[in-house]
Amino acid sequence: MDLRFPEAEPTVAEVQALDAVLGVSVVAQGWEREHGGAHRASALRPRLLGALHALQDRVGWISPGGLGELSRRLDVPPADAYGVASFYAMFALEQRPTTVVHVCADLACQTLGAGALLDSVEATCGIPNESGGTASWHPSPCLGLCERGPAVLVTVAGDPPREAVIAPATPDDVAVALRTGPNALAEQAAVVAAVPQAASADSAANLVLLKRVGVVDPLSVDDYRAHGGYQALRAAVAMGPANVIREVTESNLVGRGGAAFPAGRKWAAVAGQPVRTHYLVCNADESEPGTFKDRVIIEGDPFSVIEAMTICAYATGCEIGYVYLRGEYPRAREHLQHAIQAARERGLLGPDVMGFGFAFDIEIVRGAGAYICGEETAIFNSIEGYRGEPRSKPPFPVEVGLFGKPTVVNNVETLVNVLPIMLIGGPAFASIGTTGSTGTKVFCVSGSVERAGVYEVPFGVTLRELIDLAGGVPKGRSLKAVLMGGAAGSFVRADEIDFPLTLEGARAANTTLGSGVVMVLDDSVDMAVFLRRIAAFFRDESCGQCVPCRVGTVRQEEALVRLTIGPRQEHDMVLLREVGQVMRDASICGLGQTAWSAIESAIDRLGVLT
Amino acid sequence: MTQTDTARIDTTRIDTRPQETPVGLPRRAVTIQLDGHEIKVPEGATILDACESRGTAVPTLCYGDTLDPVNACRLCVVEVENSRVLVPSCSRKVEPGMVVHTDTERVRHSRKMVLELLGSSVDLSAAPSVAGWMKQYGADPTRYGEIAKTVKQPVKIDNELxxxxxxxxxxxxxxxxxxxxxxxxxxxxxxxxxxxxxxxxxxxxxxxxxxxxxxxxxxxxxxxxxxxxxxxxxxxxxxxxxxxxxxxxxxxxxxxxxxxxxxxxxxxxxxxxxxxxxxxxxxxxxxxxxxxxxxxxxxxxxxxx
The missing domain is CATH 2.20.25.90 (ADC-like domains)
Structure with a gap:
């Protein structure tokens, strides 16, 4: 049936924006390959997300005329395109000023004064989301700049669009950004500032995954090669695909995104699928509040991600790789885009990688503000141009993944671990850390510590040692609790921090490492405010697909507000637990299943609310 | 004691749209355990199919006879041994040796809560069977208080049909x-x-x-x-x-x-x-x-x- 398109006309700028983006992206390759354009939906559908970004970047919102034009060109039903656009926080469906200031209101920044910043911005710059004028501001979920909060991201639509980060930000910075745009602002801090261990030669010598951050020029492929780059890929090709998988399996490397699934098993499962094409998705949508390690790796050492992906693709037979990069990371996108281009020019990506006789190329898919898209199946829907809602499992991605084909989905940090595995071998890698948790782990230490940042340590150091490494809590304050694993994780008390940071150690301590968030809270943190922010985060980020999470996160927040502000109902605590239980038991994906974890641990371990 | 009975599966229940002429191998029977009873169901059947073949009542809302299950409402969840979370019976296919419980404490709790969460936010008065399930599972949507957020809004009437x-x-x-x-x-x-x-x-x-x-x-x-x-x-x-x-x-x-x-x-x-x-x-x-x-x-x- 022919689609019906709205009559609203696009503006010249909107047409130009779509002209610039459609026809150059290779994202559509996957779908076109599988369906030849004759399936239920348009072969061009995977270009939808990029086309929406193009409109948003150029004119600052998705207008009816722009959406209609985009739908016509991509042969996507306008209602569908609207449904997709409205899923993402970064797309505006009502006209708003071209300059938008996103002020982080999330957990780590809260411990660093985001509350006061938001109050002050509201007092001086007016209410959030105001549509008049040339600039507006609004509170934002975690921007992944936790080591130097409170953080602010400024986006300015136009040709070219501009983006800038202010961190740490003062109310004056925000006022300047609202008045004159980001150009008047100081250059953001060097990437290496997020790696305190790089400051001294002694501690820098122990770095494996972060060793090149601040050392190499992230924009130079030659510099990368001069610092050991592409030796791992050579080693991989020398040993052949099966041996690469064997080494990864023997290394006992497990996923670093939070689920800790054995990487070798995942790779072997995809490699063994007779169905073609195989896809690789590098999950760089790190949106867990307090997580910023993947940002640091991509900004500081983007070629390492490309090389690691190439090794994975070689071993598992993937021809196309996607990096799903969260939309709030302008510098990471710039560095990675540059690196991919440079790698293509040098034949490190393309139809014949390094002359080794296999094809592999990488495309960046830019997220648009949706925590759920970091979920391993929601990420497929998002790349394919659908709403970023999780799929039900089984079938699992290794069998039916992106475009319905076998797919490896790995976190950025998981992938870069493959480089040392290729160089020293699986068994040697497995000897680092503990028997149950091998290798090193990059922890994101934020909150009330002297030197926040990413810390790479072998599995097995204790939480206390890690906090000490970061300088401990500032003088005059005392440690109250540590939030492990972010909003989806759990709290531990100040007297519980002597457990080893391993998967088994965390399990024994009844907590989680998650994606590596270690958010340190001192006695100045108002736990009621903090917990309400966690509840608000899940309420905001629930995709809305399943009832337990869609309604449960709302009821959880309501009960929490009553318990901390009032009026308290007698049975509110029971209600909170019962809602928590159904979210954990019956939600489709990990978001709903963990939406109650941190709050539960605050009640049970910290004695909050009782 | 487990009893074995060969389940009769109404194949139209699985997909009522015009069926393609079956050209593949005949479907094998899969043995699963349902609430303590061993039963055989055809490969590819869902847990819900299996439940219906035994006459085990499972409440469903988003399940549509003629549509692919989206398993969004989570009312039909059941407990499958060795699964960390409950599984939606409408879409999970049976696997050999699967041990399914449809009436455990966790299952009843989840069904009660799904009904409560929906009942406290949506007007279910025109949904058949819901009132009965509310009673059966002891759901009380009023306990979320007057301020509980709802989807209440004016009826959209923009055409005559x-x-x-x-x-x-x-x-x-x-x-x-x-x-x-x-x-x-x-x-x-x-x-x-x-x-x-x-x-x-x-x-x-x-x-x-x-x-x-x-x-x-x-x-x-x-x-x-x-x-x-x-x-x-x-x-x-x-x-x-x-x-x-x-x-x-x-x-x-x-x-x-x-x-x-x-x-x-x-x-x-x-x-x-x-x-x-x-x-x-x-x-x-x-x-x-x-x-x-x-x-x-x-x-x-x-x-x-």
Whole structure:
């Protein structure tokens, strides 16, 4: 049936924006390959997300005329395109000023004064989301700049669009950004500032995954090669695909995104699928509040991600790789885009990688503000141009993944671990850390510590040692609790921090490492405010697909507000637990299943609310 | 003690759309344990199929007989041993040796909570069976207090044929699937927004006459909660004259074209108030076009009397 398109006309700028983006992206390759354009939906559908970004970047919102034009060109039903656009926080469906200031209101920044910043911005710059004028501001979920909060991201639509980060930000910075745009602002801090261990030669010598951050020029492929780059890929090709998988399996490397699934098993499962094409998705949508390690790796050492992906693709037979990069990371996108281009020019990506006789190329898919898209199946829907809602499992991605084909989905940090595995071998890698948790782990230490940042340590150091490494809590304050694993994780008390940071150690301590968030809270943190922010985060980020999470996160927040502000109902605590239980038991994906974890641990371990 | 009985699976329950001629190998039987009883069900059947074959009642809301299950409501969850979380029986396929429990504490808790969460946010008064399940599972939607956020909103009446009362919408996706690729291919509506703000919408919320809607009414046919309703039914409910117990259903053949779809005319006081088609009908699978669904006024044009 022919689609019906709205009559609203696009503006010249909107047409130009779509002209610039459609026809150059290779994202559509996957779908076109599988369906030849004759399936239920348009072969061009995977270009939808990029086309929406193009409109948003150029004119600052998705207008009816722009959406209609985009739908016509991509042969996507306008209602569908609207449904997709409205899923993402970064797309505006009502006209708003071209300059938008996103002020982080999330957990780590809260411990660093985001509350006061938001109050002050509201007092001086007016209410959030105001549509008049040339600039507006609004509170934002975690921007992944936790080591130097409170953080602010400024986006300015136009040709070219501009983006800038202010961190740490003062109310004056925000006022300047609202008045004159980001150009008047100081250059953001060097990437290496997020790696305190790089400051001294002694501690820098122990770095494996972060060793090149601040050392190499992230924009130079030659510099990368001069610092050991592409030796791992050579080693991989020398040993052949099966041996690469064997080494990864023997290394006992497990996923670093939070689920800790054995990487070798995942790779072997995809490699063994007779169905073609195989896809690789590098999950760089790190949106867990307090997580910023993947940002640091991509900004500081983007070629390492490309090389690691190439090794994975070689071993598992993937021809196309996607990096799903969260939309709030302008510098990471710039560095990675540059690196991919440079790698293509040098034949490190393309139809014949390094002359080794296999094809592999990488495309960046830019997220648009949706925590759920970091979920391993929601990420497929998002790349394919659908709403970023999780799929039900089984079938699992290794069998039916992106475009319905076998797919490896790995976190950025998981992938870069493959480089040392290729160089020293699986068994040697497995000897680092503990028997149950091998290798090193990059922890994101934020909150009330002297030197926040990413810390790479072998599995097995204790939480206390890690906090000490970061300088401990500032003088005059005392440690109250540590939030492990972010909003989806759990709290531990100040007297519980002597457990080893391993998967088994965390399990024994009844907590989680998650994606590596270690958010340190001192006695100045108002736990009621903090917990309400966690509840608000899940309420905001629930995709809305399943009832337990869609309604449960709302009821959880309501009960929490009553318990901390009032009026308290007698049975509110029971209600909170019962809602928590159904979210954990019956939600489709990990978001709903963990939406109650941190709050539960605050009640049970910290004695909050009782 | 476990007892073995060979389950009879009504294959039309698995997919009622016209079946392709089976050319593959015959389906093997899979043995699973359901509430302590060993049963055999055909490979590819869902846990819900297995439950129905044994007569085990499982409540469902978003499950649609003629649509692919989206397992969004989570009312049909059951406990499967070695699974960390509960699984939706409507879409999880049976696996050999699966041990399924349909009536554990966790299952009852989840069903009670799903009913409560929906009941506290959505008007379920026009959803058949829900009141009974509420009682069965001890759900009390009122305990979330007066301030509990709801989806309450004015009824959308923008055409003469049907109304959209999204205060009753549980967001089961069935209307979107029926309008889109699974049946009608009109793609007039979508799920828009996110989280609790997710809602069924046209592009930018334009009214139906400006949208791609072709008024086939197939969305009404699959709506489980009465959020989509014939305007006749809506008006009669408003007047308090809607009385299902006083209605008769009469099957006939649509007079408009040569396809010859079966129509079920719902009449009250000798007036047609609603038209449906049987879900298990081999031609329509419950679907009709605008003429069959809504073109009945000529039958009761009293000016001719």
């Amino acid at each position: 049907y109304v959209r009362d999204y205060s009753r919408c549980i967001l089961c996706y069935k209307c979107v699937d029926a309008c889109g690729e699974q049946w009608q291919n009109s793609f007039a509506i979508t799920v828009a927004g996110r989280g609790f703000d997710a809602h069924i919408s046209t592009e930018f919320g334009v009214e139906l006459p400006e949208s791609a809607c072709v008024y086939c009414g197939n969305c009404i046919a699959v709506c489980p909660t009465g959020a989509l309703m014939f305007k006749t039914e809506h008006d009669m409910r408003e007047l308090g004259t809607w009385d299902e117990s006083a209605q008769r259903q009469t099957d006939t053949i649509c007079p408009y074209c040569g396809v010859g779809c079966t129509l079920t005319l719902h009449t009250q006081d000798n007036e047609i108030v609603k038209v449906t088609s049987p879900l298990d009908h081999s031609v329509t699978s419950g679907n009709l076009c605008i003429k069959g669904r809504f073109g009945f006024q000529h039958v009761q044009n009293h000016k001719r009397d």
